[in-house]
Amino acid sequence: MSNPQRGAVEFRSVRKDYGAFTAIPHLDLKIEPGQLVTLLGPSGCGKTTTLRMLAGLETPTQGAILIGGQDVTRLPPNRRDVTMVFQSYALFPHMSVFQNIAYGLESGGLRASEARAAAGKGLELVGLSGLGDRLPSELSGGQQQRVAVARALVLEPQVLLLDEPLSNLDARLRRRVRTEIRELQQRLGFTAVYVTHDQDEALAVSDRIVVMKDGHIAQDGTPRQLYETPASEFIADFIGEANVIGCDVISVEADGARVRVGSQEIALPARSASTGAAKLAVRPNAFRVLQSGEGLAGKVLSAAYLGDHFEYEIDTAAGRLFVVDGDSTTAAAPGADVVLQFRGAGVALIA
Known part of the structure; x- marks a missing residue:
């Protein structure tokens, strides 16, 4: 029986301290299945800490994190059913594109032939069929980014996490790849949590934008709501x-x-x-x-x-x-x- 909450994310009264420094004083946040929600804010606002807690790379000091209705607060990253696309792409330079995408599947116990078939489907999803035998160094920056997305998607996670995924691309390529990511997310209907400090990027890809400041949610709404009806001077100046x-x-x-x-x-x-x-x-x-x-x-x-x-x-x-x-x-x-x-x-x- 399918889980109707698959892909849902919830932070319940989450706090994160680093010694005497409190990065996240109190966070309550719900993300519905199939939404692309962007965490937006200036450096030090808490958006990356929030993403890392969701990924299992940081542990909350207090509170609970739920994915698909399950409390994952104390679970390690490999048991959370999430995958992350990093700013650096983190592709293995000595492996072919196929091998990069298949690596996570094979590590999870899938047979090599099945992993290779899934990798081919992953490349097809992101429009890179026929490039499986190339090395990452033989691809453009935009193509490498799509390989990283394909590698994450073939694992069929409940939630895809994207940490500043376009920051290494030039402005023109960034616009194209963000459109491709958004079209792919809408077509496949997966839940995505996207971290960026780029306001235009957030406006272009998001169902919802959560603007953070000093570890708090300053405003949460659709791109249009935040742009047309900012709740404060900070939001008005930060969004556009x-x-x-x-x-x-x-x-x-x-x-x-x-x-x-x-x-x-x-x-x-x-x-x-x-x-x-x-x-x-x-x-x-x-x-x-x-x-x-x-x-x-x-x-x-x-x-x-x-x-x-x-x-x-x-x-x-x-x-x-x-x-x-x-x-x-x-x-x-x-x-x-x-x-x-x-x-x-x-x-x-x-x-």
Whole structure:
């Protein structure tokens, strides 16, 4: 009988200390089967420690970790039914691609012929059929990464763990491989926990993003929720770029708030706001740059043409703002007086 919880992950009141230093004070986290959840945050936030505890490479000081409904807190890595794709790929340089993928299967007791057949299927899964006899050194970085993913998948784990899996690739290859990983995860429906410090990567691959700060969960939600409705100034600044500016909440009715910035008033979701001074997180592309009109007056400090848009630094009464304008065909010159109007999307009240 199949396990309906297969692939589910749960951290229950987990704490991790290293001597007198507490890396994870208290962590409660649930991951549903078939989800790709990214742990995102700056260096030292606790994301890698969380992943290593899930893999069995670190033991919690307190609390419990469950995989597929089973308490694995004290189980060694080889009894957890998880596999990890490391930042370094960790391929054996003297073994062929086939041998690398088959190694874990043979070590687990599978016959060599069966392991080789499974390795062939693994290569087919990641689009590398026909390359099984090559050495890792004869593959590109992206191909090596896919071999590492194939080697993990042929073990049919409940959970695939990916630790900064694209950090060794150049920017263009990183975009392609992250798309391939996401398509593969959606097609096969396995649970994946993905660690990165790259915000764009997290937005591109995730069902959910768990943003960590100082060992705590700062916000947990879908990529769209975190980008459009950040819960704090930290989240607004960390997920994409945002201008954080002061505003006045004029009125709050039901779930809506009326907010004034400069001479402009806008309606926004209230998000537990009360009347009075508050802060807005405003994405750089949430402004229109106009020569005149109602809005937030400013002076252009710098202007740059980037092909399909202009980027500005604009000095305003609300502070120095970074603005991206994709509408205009002619840039406003440095020193020009402009007016910024809100488009509607990309503006959120924050705590």
